[in-house]
Amino acid sequence: MLLQTLCARAQRTEASDEEHVCTAWPKDIHLIPCSPRPSVHLLPAWADVVTALVRGVPPARPLQALLEDVLDVCVQFDEAALLMAKDIHTHIAKSLRAELEDVARGPSNPASRWLQTWIERWTAVVARARTVHMLFHPLFERACALEPQHMWDVYAQCVYNAHAVLRSAPRQAQLHRALQATVQALREHQLDTSIWQQVMHTATQLDWDVRVFWEEAAPFYRAMSTAIAADVPMDQRAAQIPVILAAIRHERVWSRCVPHADPHKTATLVVTEVAQPHLAVWAQTVPWLCEHVPSGLEALLDLSHEASLWEPLRQAMREHVQQQVTREMQAATPSTLLPRLLEAQAAWHALCVAHLRDSPELHHAVNDALESAINVRRYRVAERLAAFVDERLREAGSWASEEVEATLTPIISLFRCIYDKDLFQRLYQRQLAQRLLQEPAVSMHAEEAMLARLRQECGPDYTHRLETMCHDQQALEALQEAWARASPRPVNAPFPIGLHVLTQAHWPAMDEAAGPVAVPPSVEAEALHFEAFYRAQHPNRSLHWHHALDTVELCANLGAAGTKELHVSAPQALVLLQFQDTQARTYAHLREATRLSPDMLQRTLRSLVYASTPVLCHDHDTDTYYVNETLNTSSSTIALYERDEEAPLVASPVEPPVTMNRDVVLQAAAMRILKATSPMTLAHLTAAMQEQVRSRFVPSADELQCALDRLRDKDCIEVSAKDAELYHYVP
Incomplete structure (x- = not known):
């Protein structure tokens, strides 16, 4: 504020052209006539002031008195003011040079510490020089107007003197060693990032050669890669992952401070020299991380992302999950198999959400692992899943809507992994028939929700029969009301009788319930009476009674x-x-x-x-x-009509019909494909067949070849005479 006041006071000064008298200034300030060395008696005092200020020492005289002297000089004749400004400016330069030279001659070891000390002194000197410049600003401003070609900028004077101090070859070599040591300490995490930013800021100001930052990166990380290749315990191997990930991220941060640097150059070097060669080895730590430090999986995921290399982690995750699920299946009993599988499935997907950033790739890896593990023993999981769904849906009468969704979601997720969806369909159809016919409080909401999920997964053809079964059950009430209206006489049976009409083409094969069942005559008579009523309503339909149901x-x-x-x-x-x-x-x-x-x-x-x-x-x-x-x-x-798991019931032979149906489905798929595109190689044909039937089952190579051989025997397709791998459609 004092400086601004005095400057404003000096600007209001008006001198007479003839008398050179200042009328605006106080009477005690007089202009000094021009002399060869005006105000020379003030130079020693100014020299002491400049030296003290540049060194950071408070001057002997108060600042107010110094400012008054500066303004006193500013109103002198041009020659006197210019001469005084040059003398002061020269002394500022000498003081700056002395300060920088003093610290440059300090201990050179350790080199990084010498550089930090020099930069600290440089930063302080520049700040003090600017303070001096502000003190003499009125004088320098007038001098700049009188002689603009002169270098009056104090900061430029600082840069010039810094270059002069470090210009010699020994000093340049010392500076290079110091930068090299600083880079080494930075990458070894012995130097704070804030100090590095200060070093690079100074390097930008003084235009230093900082190529050492890139030159030292390659040998440093190659040596690190060699050290990582050594055989170490699994916990130490896992500890390497966050270190390398941090190195990649730090290199990006450090590079942004380096003048004219590509922020991704050294980070890419870490990826190519260290991360990519060893990512497969780090992926082997997945089992150890899952057991001991699940949170460490996130660093491995991020490192895979940085390296743009997902397959090692995905494969390791898949193998580990598959091994764990296989062990669960081997240890499970028939009654606990499905609960343990559902629990394992939920746990692995929860792990992906919690520690693997909900990665879709790793969710797919978990599903692939489950699929491989549960389909090793064919038909077992499909049979147990159908039985488990039957058990749960029998309890669905008391469920709320939210509970239905919460129960069916993991079941459908596991259903997605089984290959034998056609077997599941046949078993589910039988169990659905039992629930609809035997359960008095069956939950149609839960049944329809399950069918909707199956239709979404496998298409409408998969659920057509199942939906028709539910439709028959829903139409029962209207049929019973019509029958009651058409039969006014009381029922002759000694107990109430309910009649179900089922669409034979969509319900399970009734002849599998082997043998007739003798029912009481009253029931038989009531059935015949209802049959007459039904045929009158639907003349083109016939009824076949299945009392075993x-x-x-x-x-x-x-x-x-x-x-x-x-x-x-x-x-x-x-x-x-x-x-x-x-x-x-x-x-x-x-x-x-x-x-x-x-x-x-x-x-x-x-x-x-x-x-x-x-x-x-x-x-x-x-x-x-x-x-x-x-x-x-x-x-x-x-x-008692529920099938109990503890009862050693004779299982229905479902495998042969399923196998026969698969053969027919595969033959039909091959015919459709070859009609549309003929000829076609065996590899492309089998791949297209697998794609068409994937929603129902996953065929084996033998099943595919067997279907093609049957078509060849029927002369529906043929193999090219020139190429045994080329198939033609026979019109």
């Missing part, structure tokens, strides 16, 4: 176990009705009384004896069956 609700007295309400199938009801006197029955007696086929009778007895709530007991020595009066259950209702 009937369900019955019985009220049974189990002796000491009490009275229970039993939900059973018609064959089970026929067997249980033989125990009304609670006496034991032999197998031969039951066979004669029920007139069931041996196969059906065996399955029925097993379901009653080996269920989780067995109502019958079997004496193997006498081959007799009797009521289980020691039944231990508090429930008053027992559903």
